[in-house]
Amino acid sequence: MVELLGAGILNVLQAKYLLSLVIGTLAGVVGGALPGVTITMTIILILPFTFGLDPLQGLAAMTGVYVGGSAGGLITACLIGIPGTPSTIATTFDGFPMAQKGQPGRAVWLGVWASFWGGLLGGVFLIAATGPLAAFALQFGPWEFFSLFVFALAMVAGLTGTSLVKGLISGAIGLMATIIGADPIMGVPRLTLGSEFLQGGFQFLPILIGIFAFAQIMTDIEKMSGGGPARDVARQAPSLSVSHLKIIAEVLGRPFLLLWSTFIGILIGVLPAIGGSAANIMAYDQAKKFSRHPERFGTGTPEGIIASESSNNANVGGSLVTIMAFGIPGDAVTAVMLGAMIIHGIQPGPLFISQEPRLAYGIFAAYLLAHPIMVLLIGAGARLFMRIVTVPKPVLIPVVLVFCVVGAYALNNTIENVYVLLLFGVVGYAMVKFAFPLAPLILGVVLGDQIEVNLVRAIMTDANPWLFLTRPISGTLIALSVVSVVLAIWQHYRAQARMAEAAEPDVDF
Amino acid sequence: MRKIVSLGVLFALVLVAAASLPAAYPDRPVKLIVPWAAGGDTDNIFRPFAPGLQKALGATVVIANVGGASGTVGAREAKNSPPDGYTLYAVHDYIHSTYYTGVSDVKYSDFEPVCLLSSTPSVLTASPKTKWTSWQELLADAKARPGQISVGATLGSTSHFFPALIEKAAGIKFKYVSYEGLAPRMNAILGGHIDLTDSNLTQKGKVDAGQLRFLAIATEKRSPEIPSVPTLKELGLNVVFSVERGLMVPKGTAGDVIAKLDAACAQASKEPAFAESMKKQGTEVRYLDRKAYAEYQKKLDDLNRELAKDLGLLKR
Amino acid sequence: MLGRDGWAGLVCLAGSLWLLTLTRGLPQPALVPIGPGFYPRIILGSTALLSALLVGADLLARRRAPGPRQGQTAGTAPPPRPRLPPGWPLVLTTFGLFTAYVLLLPGLGYRLATFLFVGALQAALEPRGRRRWIFIVVVAVATTWVTHLVFETYLSVLLPRGRWTAF
Incomplete structure (x- = not known):
């Protein structure tokens, strides 16, 4: 394994891979720093550029975006108090106050070095756990995969958003998108209304691009007409020079905090489709609970920054494990990466690491190397990135939309995919407006065909439907799905009851 | 003002004329539809073939994997592409078998054969x-x-x-x-x-x-790559089976375009790099020109109908 | 009267029931024990059920708290009624321009359509009548030219050529 990793690193150090990794990381840092451009968006924008590259080049670029994006958001979070991406929300809590107290350099670099160490620890887990987990996943037959996918959907539906029913409907809409078109087993056209266009079904990337890009861009546009934030907010970026050794010592001097936040990040990453936006807030919350001075949180304490930033980068490592061992995306970003892999002809899954060691270890190496690259890039250009943040939205939005169109078109070189992009753009925006969570939908779209195929395979292999429950792994997963749904309902009621209780004295007013 | 208008009209005319003139084929990249996921065996054969074809044709060849429904989705897309020689279709015997078993509604005669490329024993x-x-x-x-x-x-x-x-x-x-x-x-x-x-x-x-x-x-004689594995014939089963892969273009493609593609195919199939990668995959490079391939296709089609009938899978 | 969730639930309910009627008459292939209609029916059926639940929950919440008073509990207050978002004219314009772009793309070709779209959307999003035309044109040309160059030349992705313009 060590030799393979060494070979992987040497491989990625070749100019053509290193270049795409650096460009990817740079794009990630910039995209992460731009408020309103999430990592998912950045990766979607980078994706069409990788269609023509060799698979490892493409994946190195994606990995770079992912790592860079998780760190890039902290610059904006610390310096102007707006999270560059949702995964840096908790960084603003303490990063911005610290910067305002006259220590902007310390705030940014605490975040960067926390990201670095958290990310590397996540990388150790990634490399150590993927192999054994993949070996375990090889025991998964169609029953187990079916149940695993159901579990993933149930958990996401329960965890995201405020309403379990809405989460489940969102997931069901995603599944519905996959049943239109030729059925995956025999190619019987379904629900096509006789249309040639619908017969091919919907490809999942145009759906993904449409949903995410429009949900985000349109929300931005809504805000724009209401005046919007001043553009000159950070024209004169402050000096960020600090003593790096001191900062590193400050980060590593809190080993428990670092390890615990990293652990939370990894755990959330491994669980399907939750993602960095949950990880950083949860880690922050935990850090506050364990701290001897919880009252200092929110006023610019280093612990808050370290917890948030180490967890969101560790989360990347965890998500990559899930995608590489089981072939299911850990979050929206890895969902796009899964699509990218399939486009490049790689089906991640239990055999990925043993059949494509060059690629698998290439991804590991890219992940590890992206961290120092990220530190160097931020060191070299933090102030420059602050200027990019000031690109006016009226310029940014049309350009981003053009990229979306190119990305959807270039997938198959067919204009139909662009129509799908538009259709789901409308759907995505409508869903945001009606407060439906988007994550279950994405997972539904990504897993829909696989759920059906595995269901059919299971029944073709053995007609006994009870096997879904009596096979131990499958049964456990189904039980966990039920538990997560019940838990979501219970939590919902508890929250309501608590709110009612808390509101009681107010009634007297 | 008039001058500008007439200049504009002239310019537009030139544009239209330039557009309608048949430029020498190929003047832009060519798409090769592989109707299966990348990394599958069909993809593994056409990917190493593409660079040679690109060289012989003098145009970029882009592989598009259009998988799904036993290869039917890709077949449909190829069938509905404009017959201008800019969409190629990587095909194997499934085009006959899926048609007769009722999985697909696309028939081999929806396409014009270009060349046969390879044969892989099962x-x-x-x-x-x-x-x-x-x-x-x-x-x-x-x-x-x-x-x-x-x-x-x-x-x-x-x-x-x-x-x-x-x-x-x-x-x-x-x-x-x-x-x-x-x-x-x-x-x-x-x-x-x-x-x-x-x-x-x-x-x-x-x-x-x-x-x-x-x-x-399922070969006539044992393969030199795996000499210890017996043939089905030795075991008393008269089954010889291999998967034949070739290139086709949508029906209606001009004859000279097909000829050009066929010539490029012949040249590309002789590339040593291609031969090397086929050897690794236990596949025989088996080039047949468009005429021979057309006849062969007809034979394969009859054979597959017979097979489907014998196996009780015939739906058409 | 229904709230936001109720309307959304009704739309989903109607959609799934309509699709459910389309699954009738799907053939049953001999090779597969469950036909192509089996799985869609499960999905559409459960969507319909969930949508009905959502509508029901919305109605219930409204009955429990008719006309939420100021300062009343947030937990039992019904979800808000559908309202137009603040910047809706701009959102609508963007959707309109984007639709026009997508529809004109095959006809005009990538370069012309993209140039027009980037220019028009910039103009629409920058409402103040500042003299920024040159800037807008420069951005439009640069976007079009750079993407076209990079994708066609370096990444061998073919962008659509115009059916009407051959450009």
Whole structure:
């Protein structure tokens, strides 16, 4: 394994891979720093550029975006108090106050070095756990995969958003998108209304691009007409020079905090489709609970920054494990990466690491190397990135939309995919407006065909439907799905009851 | 002002004229539709072929993997593409078998043949979780448990026909499970979720590593790559089966364009790099020009209809 | 009267029931024990059920708290009624321009359509009548030219050529 990793690193150090990794990381840092451009968006924008590259080049670029994006958001979070991406929300809590107290350099670099160490620890887990987990996943037959996918959907539906029913409907809409078109087993056209266009079904990337890009861009546009934030907010970026050794010592001097936040990040990453936006807030919350001075949180304490930033980068490592061992995306970003892999002809899954060691270890190496690259890039250009943040939205939005169109078109070189992009753009925006969570939908779209195929395979292999429950792994997963749904309902009621209780004295007013 | 208008009109005319003039084919990149996921065996054959074709044709060749529904989705897309020579279609025998088994509504005659490229013999492959080490043991077990041994196959396609031919020749009955494409079948067979499948010499590495077992090869003579694996003929089953892959273009493509493509194909099939990569995959490079391929296709089509009929799968 | 969730639930309910009627008459292939209609029916059926639940929950919440008073509990207050978002004219314009772009793309070709779209959307999003035309044109030309160059030349992705313009 060590030799393979060494070979992987040497491989990625070749100019053509290193270049795409650096460009990817740079794009990630910039995209992460731009408020309103999430990592998912950045990766979607980078994706069409990788269609023509060799698979490892493409994946190195994606990995770079992912790592860079998780760190890039902290610059904006610390310096102007707006999270560059949702995964840096908790960084603003303490990063911005610290910067305002006259220590902007310390705030940014605490975040960067926390990201670095958290990310590397996540990388150790990634490399150590993927192999054994993949070996375990090889025991998964169609029953187990079916149940695993159901579990993933149930958990996401329960965890995201405020309403379990809405989460489940969102997931069901995603599944519905996959049943239109030729059925995956025999190619019987379904629900096509006789249309040639619908017969091919919907490809999942145009759906993904449409949903995410429009949900985000349109929300931005809504805000724009209401005046919007001043553009000159950070024209004169402050000096960020600090003593790096001191900062590193400050980060590593809190080993428990670092390890615990990293652990939370990894755990959330491994669980399907939750993602960095949950990880950083949860880690922050935990850090506050364990701290001897919880009252200092929110006023610019280093612990808050370290917890948030180490967890969101560790989360990347965890998500990559899930995608590489089981072939299911850990979050929206890895969902796009899964699509990218399939486009490049790689089906991640239990055999990925043993059949494509060059690629698998290439991804590991890219992940590890992206961290120092990220530190160097931020060191070299933090102030420059602050200027990019000031690109006016009226310029940014049309350009981003053009990229979306190119990305959807270039997938198959067919204009139909662009129509799908538009259709789901409308759907995505409508869903945001009606407060439906988007994550279950994405997972539904990504897993829909696989759920059906595995269901059919299971029944073709053995007609006994009870096997879904009596096979131990499958049964456990189904039980966990039920538990997560019940838990979501219970939590919902508890929250309501608590709110009612808390509101009681107010009634007297 | 008038000058400007007339200049504009002239300019527009020139543009239109330039657009309607038939530029020398090919003046832009060519798309090659592979109707299966990348990384499958069809993809593994056409990917190394593309650089040679690109060189011989003098235009970029872009591979587009359009998978789904036993290769039908890609076939439909190829059929509906404009017949201008800028869309090629990588095809194998499934185009006949899926048509006759009713999986697909696309027929080989919706296309014009360009050239035949390769021939890959099928190998009957068993999961390491089964107890059979030879065909005889499998046969005995299959007789004892009819309809219980599971076979992973792309339904209605070659990987379904091959085991079905064995079934018929040996008088046994398998149970089929849909696993589309070689890669998912390998996942399933390594995990022991299916017992048998059709594979080919590309999987030799896993056999050497003890992860898979080759039981028999469907060639006339034993393959020099795996001399220890008996042929089905030796075992008393008259089954010779291979998957033939070639290139086609949508019906209505101009004759000179096809001729040009065929010439490029002939040249590309002789590339040493291509030969090398085919050898690794246990595939024979077998070039036939467009005329010979057309005749061969007709023969294959009849053969597949016969097979479908014999196997009780004929739907048309 | 229904709230936001109720309307959304009704739309989903209607959609899934309509699709459910389309699954009738799907053939049953001999090779597969469960036909192509089996799985869609499960999905559409459960979507319909969930949508009905959502509508029901919305109605219930409204009955429990008719006309939420100021300062009343947030937990039992019904979800808000559908309202037009603040910047809706701009959102609508963007959707309109984007639709026009997508529809004109095959006819005009990538370069012309993209140039027009980037220019028009910039103009629409920058409401103040500042003299920024040159800037807008420069951005439009640069976007079009750079993407076209990079994708066609370096990444061998073919962008659509105009059916009417051959450009």
